Amino acid sequence: MEMDKLVALCKRRGFLFQSSEIYGGLNGFWDYGPLGVELKRNVKEAWWRDMVAGHDDLATLPGAPGPYAMTGLDCAIIMHPQVWKCSGHYDLFHDYMVDCRESKKRYRYDQVQGRWVEAKGQRIFVAVPSGEKEDEQIEQRALKYFNLRAKHAEELHWDGPVVSLTTVKDFSQVLGPDAKELGTLTPPREFNLMFKTTVGALGGEEDVAFLRPETAQGIFVNFKNVIDSSRVRIPFGIAQMGKSFRNEITPRYFTFRSREFEQMEIEFFCHPRQSPEWYRYWRDRRYAWYVGLGLAGERLRLRDHSPEELSHYSCGTADIEYAFPFLAKGEFGELEGIAHRGDFDLRSHMEGKLVRKGNELVVEMGPDGKPRHKGSGKDLSYFDDQTRERYIPHVIEPSAGADRATLAFLCEAYCEDKVPDENGKLTERVVLRLHPRLAPIKAAVFPLVNKDGMPEIAQKLYRELKREFNVFYDDKGAVGRRYRRQDEAGTPYCFTIDGQTLQDNTVTIRDRDTLKQERLPLAEVAHRLHELLR
Ligand code: GAP
Numbered sequence: 001m002e003m004d005k006l007v008a009l010c011k012r013r014g015f016l017f018q019s020s021e022i023y024g025g026l027n028g029f030w031d032y033g034p035l036g037v038e039l040k041r042n043v044k045e046a047w048w049r050d051m052v053a054g055h056d057d058l059a060t061l062p063g064a065p066g067p068y069a070m071t072g073l074d075c076a077i078i079m080h081p082q083v084w085k086c087s088g089h090y091d092l093f094h095d096y097m098v099d100c101r102e103s104k105k106r107y108r109y110d111q112v113q114g115r116w117v118e119a120k121g122q123r124i125f126v127a128v129p130s131g132e133k134e135d136e137q138i139e140q141r142a143l144k145y146f147n148l149r150a151k152h153a154e155e156l157h158w159d160g161p162v163v164s165l166t167t168v169k170d171f172s173q174v175l176g177p178d179a180k181e182l183g184t185l186t187p188p189r190e191f192n193l194m195f196k197t198t199v200g201a202l203g204g205e206e207d208v209a210f211l212r213p214e215t216a217q218g219i220f221v222n223f224k225n226v227i228d229s230s231r232v233r234i235p236f237g238i239a240q241m242g243k244s245f246r247n248e249i250t251p252r253y254f255t256f257r258s259r260e261f262e263q264m265e266i267e268f269f270c271h272p273r274q275s276p277e278w279y280r281y282w283r284d285r286r287y288a289w290y291v292g293l294g295l296a297g298e299r300l301r302l303r304d305h306s307p308e309e310l311s312h313y314s315c316g317t318a319d320i321e322y323a324f325p326f327l328a329k330g331e332f333g334e335l336e337g338i339a340h341r342g343d344f345d346l347r348s349h350m351e352g353k354l355v356r357k358g359n360e361l362v363v364e365m366g367p368d369g370k371p372r373h374k375g376s377g378k379d380l381s382y383f384d385d386q387t388r389e390r391y392i393p394h395v396i397e398p399s400a401g402a403d404r405a406t407l408a409f410l411c412e413a414y415c416e417d418k419v420p421d422e423n424g425k426l427t428e429r430v431v432l433r434l435h436p437r438l439a440p441i442k443a444a445v446f447p448l449v450n451k452d453g454m455p456e457i458a459q460k461l462y463r464e465l466k467r468e469f470n471v472f473y474d475d476k477g478a479v480g481r482r483y484r485r486q487d488e489a490g491t492p493y494c495f496t497i498d499g500q501t502l503q504d505n506t507v508t509i510r511d512r513d514t515l516k517q518e519r520l521p522l523a524e525v526a527h528r529l530h531e532l533l534r
Contacts, residue, residue, distance in 0.1 A: 116160055
């Protein structure tokens with residue numbers, strides 16, 4: 001599937017619009033249109049239902065070491081600045097960027113690729129933004145730089161494969177991604193990704209606050225509140241979904257890397273001894289969730305991090321990744337990370353920002369001998385009144401992005417095929433084969449023609465269904481074209497009121513994927529739809 005086609009469909013059918021489009025748009029921000037808002041809500045609702053509201057606290061689920069409880073939170077986006085100092089975001093949540101003095105463009109250091117090439121006695125590194133068809137772009141730029149025609153491409157002597165700009169020590173021979181001259185890129189600099197804002201009217205340095213870059217910290221700082229107010233016992237998880245903000249240097253790939261996005265995060269608190277088992281449980285459980293909603297197949301994978309990739313406090317991290325069509329062949333993009341975080345977060349909020357010293361995590365000290373970022377001083381340990389043991393729980397964190405999941409479901413669902421029209425002639429259609437739980441519109445109701453009492457029956461059915469489901473009424477144009485419109489929107493079922501309905505009170509139900517049509521009594525439509533959507 002070509003990404004351009006999906007992007008065009010998203011705009012045409014109202015899934016996604018560029019934010020502030022009438023003013024030329026704002027890079028890294030997106031608006032969900034009438035169909036998009038339903039789709040994303042369904043993704044979030046499926047997550048909340050499957051992980052939280054519908055979770056059975058009494059059962060031992062397959063693969064789980066035992067029963068556990070789940071509960072939820074909805075925290076403020078702006079939190080006390082000390083939260084981000086103790087969590088490490090204030091000091092460490094940065095990317096490296098390079099600027100181009102010539103084009104005035106800014107790039108994320110690790111997202112510039114390039115290749116060494118020699119021609120006409122000169123050896124240069126030709127850089128392009130990482131992504132699709134890097135090889136081709138690099139060759140085009142090298143030809144242009146050396147003023148060679150394509151038919152003289154053999155005069156370019158390539159030295160090694162495409163590599164990251166991060167492998168290049170000296171930028172003097174680098175041709176920046178949008179530059180005409182060499183050596184225009186600045187050395188890499190740190191860039192903190194948190195958006196700053198000001199709280200209150202005075203606007204001094206003490207009033208600086210940050211938009212949260214993740215929802216997780218709201219959960220950690222409320223750990224004690226949840227324990228004290230809800231009688232949950234370890235092991236249990238707290239879930240939260242909501243907006244997060246990151247001032248990404250190079251937002252791109254549609255909604256994949258945005259500056260404002262939604263996360264769906266769980267912090268699962270357990271006994272340190274049991275934490276490796278819980279980590280494996282959550283990794284497999286979260287992978288199965290995507291498979292169950294239609295991301296099965298080779299485009300989805302679960303990738304365990306190598307020991308070198310792990311954060312210093314973690315004994316395991318895995319990513320659930322999807323081969324998005326905008327990525328280079330063989331590349332995968334992260335949908336969700338599942339991390340074993342040890343007691344790092346709760347301890348940081350108790351004692352102060354932690355750093356590694358040998359094999360230990362210790363509070364980082366400032367030059368004055370006091371903690372560099374002071375913790376809350378509150379006791380965030382857990383007392384097990386059955387075993388009489390007090391300990392700081394370990395945390396497993398499955399952290400997903402609602403927008404990335406929505407985008408992956410859209411990419412997977414997009415399909416072009418040929419279907420017979422009313423006269424049996426094969427015609428092309430675009431269809432979104434979304435899982436019925438995710439489909440923005442669950443069913444459409446059509447009167448075959450706008451006469452003979454058919455619209456009245458169809459409208460009555462529409463109103464009855466509308467009480468429970470998001471259904472759509474359409475009486476415009478030939479019925480074949482109405483089906484096509486619903487196929488593009490991903491609507492799994494269409495009910496049509498026709499001449500036979502007037503005689504025997506039955507309607508047709510048409511399945512988006514199999515194209516099969518069958519009749520069923522009008523009175524059974526709501527029940528059938530319930531069953532199909534379950
Ligand atoms: N609390 C851990 C955490 O935030 P992360 O890997 O930085 O981990 C988790 O983010 C998920 O949030 C990612 O797997 C991704 O789905 C989503 N995400 C992160 N940055 C994003 C961005 N700029 N745009 C869209 N989604 C993003």
